[in-house]
Amino acid sequence: MSATYAPDRILLEKAETLSEALPYIQRYAGKIFVVKYGGHAMGNPDAAQDFAEDIVLLKAIGIHPVVVHGGGPQIGKMLKALGVESQFIDGLRVTDNETAKIAEMVLSGAINKDIVSWIGRAGGRAVGISGKDAKLVEVEKVKKTRKNSTDGQDENIDLGFVGRPVSVDRRLIDTLTQSGMIPVVAPIGVGADGETYNINADTMAGALAAGLEAARLFLLTDVAGVLDADKKLLRTLTPSQIDSLTKADVISGGMIPKLETCIESVKSGVDAAVILDGRVPHSILIELFTEQGAGTLVKLD
Ligand SMILES: Nc1ncnc2c1ncn2[C@@H]1O[C@H](COP(=O)(O)OP(=O)(O)O)[C@@H](O)[C@H]1O
Ligand SMILES: CC(=O)N[C@@H](CCC(=O)OP(=O)(O)O)C(=O)O
Secondary structure, three states: OOOOOOHHHHHHHHHHHHHHHHHHHHOOOOOEEOOOOOOOOHHHHHHHHHHHHHHHHHOOOOOEEEEEEEHHHHHHHHHOOOOOOOOOOOEEEEEEEEHHHHHHHOOOOHHHHHHHHHHHHHHOOOEEEEOOHHEEEEEEOOOEEEEOOOOOOOEEEEOOOOOEEEEEEOOOHHHHOOOOOOEEEEEEEOOOOOOOOOOOOHHHHHHHHHHHHOEEEEEOOOOOOOOOHHHHHHOOEEHHHHHHHHHOOOOOHHHHHHHHHHHHHHOOOEEEEEEEEEOOOOOOHHHHHOOOOOOOEEEOO
8 A cells, every 4th residue: 555645734835825825826937026125124144135035036937026225224324334424305415516425325335236236136137227327316306395384385306416317218117127137126216417416215216117017016114014093003005094194194204105106006007016014024915915915905995
C-alpha cells in the first residue's frame, strides 16, 4: 500500500495564499503601479528592506512598479544642521534658492540612492532619477493666495521654487520599465525657465500615476490608513466622504494633500488609489494579493 503525502498545515496555508494571489497576478501583469514611499515611512531599516523586496516581487510577476519617494523629515534635518530656516504653508515647504539646492541634494543624492541600493540588495535593478531627467516632469510655479486679515482682500503668497506638475513625458519611464529596470523618482522637477523646483512627493506621485496611466497608486505613510474620529481605520472613502471628514477636522495636516492626490488620480483614470502603512511589513502585498486588503482605498462616489 502506498503512503499518501500529507503536507503540514503551514505549508498548505502558504500554498493557498499563493493560489489566492493568482487572479490578481493575472489581472495586473503588464500594468504600471506608482508607489510613493514617504519620508516618515522610511525611518525603519527592516521595513525599508521589506518594502524593497515587495517592489522586486511585483517586478518579478510582471507588474511595472515606479517608486516615487519623499524625504521631508530628512530635508528638515539637513536644513537645521546647516542653520537654514524652513517653514511650511498649507503642507508645502517655502523653497528659496538655497533650500531648493539642499532639497535636491538630500532627495536625489542621498535618499534616492539608498532606495536604489535596497532594491539592488533585494535582487532588482533600480535606476535613480528625478523629474528633471529627460524632462520627465515639467512644472509651473505654485501660485497661492490668502485673505488679508485687515482688509479681507486676496493677497499672493510666494512659496519660491515650489512646483506643480503640468506635463509628464513618459518615454524615459517606458524605456526603463520595458528593459526590466525599476525607476526610482525624486520629487524634483524642471520649470519652463530651466529652474529646479521642489515638488510635494504625494503630488509628484499622483501626477506620475495619471501621466503613466497607472493601474494603482499606493501612498505609503506612517499611519494604518485614514482614521475616523474614534481612530478606527476607514477601509474605503469617496470624495464626498473625504470632504465631510475634512470639514469636521477629522482629516487634517499631511493627510489633506494625500487624499486630494488620491481623488485627482482616480478621477484621471487610475483604477484605485490606496493609503497604506509603510511601517507594516509587506503592506503592499497584503493590499494587492489578499481579499481583505490593507489601508484605505479611495474610489469615486
Ligand atoms: N484622519 C486621519 N487619519 C490618519 N492620519 C491623519 C488623519 N488626519 C491627519 N493625519 C496625519 O497625516 C499624517 C500623514 O501625513 P504626512 O505626515 O504628510 O506623511 P508622509 O511624510 O508619509 O507623506 C499622519 O501621520 C497623521 O498625523
Ligand atoms: C514642496 C514640498 O513641500 N516638498 C517636500 C518634498 C519632500 C516630501 O514631500 O516628502 P514627504 O513625502 O516625506 O513629506 C519637502 O520639501 O519636504
